[in-house]
Amino acid sequence: MKNRLEDLLSTLQAAATLEDLQTVLEELRDYYKVEHTVYHWVNSVGERYGAGTYSAEWVDRYLEKDYLRLDPVIFGCFQRFTPVSWKSLDWSSKPAREMWQDAIDHGLGNQGFTIPIRGPNGQFALFTMNATAADEDWDHFIDENTRDLMIIAHEFNKKALEFEQWGEDGNVPALSPRELASMSCLAKGMSRAQAAAELNISEHTLRVYIESARHKLGAMNTTHAVARALSTGIIII
Amino acid sequence: MKNRLEDLLSTLQAAATLEDLQTVLEELRDYYKVEHTVYHWVNSVGERYGAGTYSAEWVDRYLEKDYLRLDPVIFGCFQRFTPVSWKSLDWSSKPAREMWQDAIDHGLGNQGFTIPIRGPNGQFALFTMNATAADEDWDHFIDENTRDLMIIAHEFNKKALEFEQWGEDGNVPALSPRELASMSCLAKGMSRAQAAAELNISEHTLRVYIESARHKLGAMNTTHAVARALSTGIIII
DNA sequence: CTCTACCTCGCTATTTATGGGGAGTTGCAT
DNA sequence: ATGCAACTCCCCATAAATAGCGAGGTAGAG
Numbered sequence: 001m002k003n004r005l006e007d008l009l010s011t012l013q014a015a016a017t018l019e020d021l022q023t024v025l026e027e028l029r030d031y032y033k034v035e036h037t038v039y040h041w042v043n044s045v046g047e048r049y050g051a052g053t054y055s056a057e058w059v060d061r062y063l064e065k066d067y068l069r070l071d072p073v074i075f076g077c078f079q080r081f082t083p084v085s086w087k088s089l090d091w092s093s094k095p096a097r098e099m100w101q102d103a104i105d106h107g108l109g110n111q112g113f114t115i116p117i118r119g120p121n122g123q124f125a126l127f128t129m130n131a132t133a134a135d136e137d138w139d140h141f142i143d144e145n146t147r148d149l150m151i152i153a154h155e156f157n158k159k160a161l162e163f164e165q166w167g168e169d170g171n172v173p174a175l176s177p178r179e180l181a182s183m184s185c186l187a188k189g190m191s192r193a194q195a196a197a198e199l200n201i202s203e204h205t206l207r208v209y210i211e212s213a214r215h216k217l218g219a220m221n222t223t224h225a226v227a228r229a230l231s232t233g234i235i236i237i
Numbered sequence: 238m239k240n241r242l243e244d245l246l247s248t249l250q251a252a253a254t255l256e257d258l259q260t261v262l263e264e265l266r267d268y269y270k271v272e273h274t275v276y277h278w279v280n281s282v283g284e285r286y287g288a289g290t291y292s293a294e295w296v297d298r299y300l301e302k303d304y305l306r307l308d309p310v311i312f313g314c315f316q317r318f319t320p321v322s323w324k325s326l327d328w329s330s331k332p333a334r335e336m337w338q339d340a341i342d343h344g345l346g347n348q349g350f351t352i353p354i355r356g357p358n359g360q361f362a363l364f365t366m367n368a369t370a371a372d373e374d375w376d377h378f379i380d381e382n383t384r385d386l387m388i389i390a391h392e393f394n395k396k397a398l399e400f401e402q403w404g405e406d407g408n409v410p411a412l413s414p415r416e417l418a419s420m421s422c423l424a425k426g427m428s429r430a431q432a433a434a435e436l437n438i439s440e441h442t443l444r445v446y447i448e449s450a451r452h453k454l455g456a457m458n459t460t461h462a463v464a465r466a467l468s469t470g471i472i473i474i
Numbered sequence: 475c476t477c478t479a480c481c482t483c484g485c486t487a488t489t490t491a492t493g494g495g496g497a498g499t500t501g502c503a504t
Numbered sequence: 505a506t507g508c509a510a511c512t513c514c515c516c517a518t519a520a521a522t523a524g525c526g527a528g529g530t531a532g533a534g
Contacts, residue, residue: 081356081398118355119318122473147388161318189461205482223460224426230467233315237468442512
């Protein structure tokens with residue numbers, strides 16, 4: 001039985017398209033005997049990308065009603081590090097409970113378990129299992145399978161990042177030490193004058209570094225340059 | 238033998254102080270028969286926090302020489318999602334190779350394996366194994382143990398977040414949708430005029446959002462505000 | 475030895491951002 | 505219904521950043 005899971009992981013690691021992910025998700029659903037398995041990632045402007053066994057109707061409705069904005073699963077996972085059972089989330093708001101009922105009406109089970117996954121540059125994704133089960137049975141299922149599911153979730157995200165080649169493009173420009181130091185100071189909130197004092201150079205020299213870094217980073221202005229330096233990881237605040 | 242690992246995980250889950258983490262790290266080192274095990278995170282002001290079996294001399298030297306800024310392990314992991322063997326990183330720069338030699342001189346082994354871990358609000362941490370081994374032996378070690386180590390790394394980070402109450406709520410201010418959109422535009426390199434046009438509002442209104450976001454983020458200037466918004470993950474480029 | 479990249483400093487003019495004021499609307503929640 | 509938070513708009517004066525022109529010294533790579 002465990003070997004079946006290993007097979008699925010191998011299939012996942014060999015996946016080359018979104019359809020392959022879809023297939024693995026369906027097999028995982030059958031393997032774990034749950035209603036649905038879903039992987040999707042959510043970016044900051046609220047777009048969705050992913051695969052799963054939810055019905056097209058439910059996905060359309062979710063998008064149409066803009067449930068992303070009020071879904072306690074999204075919100076809760078965004079603030080949490082650890083996987084979470086849906087029952088433990090905050091369903092106190094009325095719109096959230098209405099969404100919940102709507103979900104049930106669209107074929108979702110009454111239990112859920114979602115694993116938040118974070119990648120470079122603020123990438124954020126969710127891996128979800130949905131099932132119909134009694135509370136204690138579901139808790140037991142989670143206890144038994146959390147570790148395996150975390151590994152699976154990790155592999156799904158790895159694949160998704162490969163598909164979208166997030167970040168991995170290595171053409172990150174190399175800044176000189178002084179340029180990096182200048183960017184760091186600015187990222188910490190120093191003004192040019194303060195940064196120049198910090199680095200023991202004239203403000204004019206500092207400006208040369210900032211300009212140079214700007215050009216290397218292909219940035220429109222200082223804020224842009226600092227933003228790029230941060231998101232490529234060449235500086236850390 | 239596997240039970241020993243389960244015991245260690247239980248101990249970790251029951252840990253209440255940093256010293257407990259330290260103890261677990263030492264026992265993990267002995268269990269895996271490696272030179273060093275380290276958990277540390279890089280917080281948003283660039284300080285270091287963590288525990289590990291490195292000598293105090295090496296930790297001091299690392300901080301003193303500001304190796305954080307040029308360490309290929311930090312840089313490489315920041316850009317990656319998956320665990321990485323040190324040998325596969327970019328050691329082409331001379332300062333990086335000097336740091337490497339310095340590390341060896343301070344008792345580190347010639348092989349390393351580091352798992353990047355990301356939590357809410359841009360939290361970023363590393364879990365590292367260091368050892369003396371031949372390349373093929375180390376590759377084999379990694380193959381055998383990556384999954385267990387990923388689970389362990391996850392548990393360490395969970396504990397660290399508990400200790401510091403990083404994510405679970407609060408210290409990251411919630412920006413309004415327009416404030417977030419304004420920050421996003423600026424992070425993408427738009428000038429105020431361009432951003433205002435993009436958002437279909439007057440430049441004055443845009444300024445109100447920027448000011449408001451600045452105050453909420455406790456930032457000194459716009460660049461600082463965008464930097465904080467990026468590094469806490471509330472916006473992405 | 476030459477060439478390149480880096481580090482350092484100066485000037486002027488223009489554009490842009492910031493820091494104070496106010497003021498009115500909408501919408502959601504208590 | 506009252507209040508609070510968000511959204512929208514406006515003016516003015518000052519501070520800061522950007523763009524353009526320079527120059528010279530040092531260290532490493534080919």
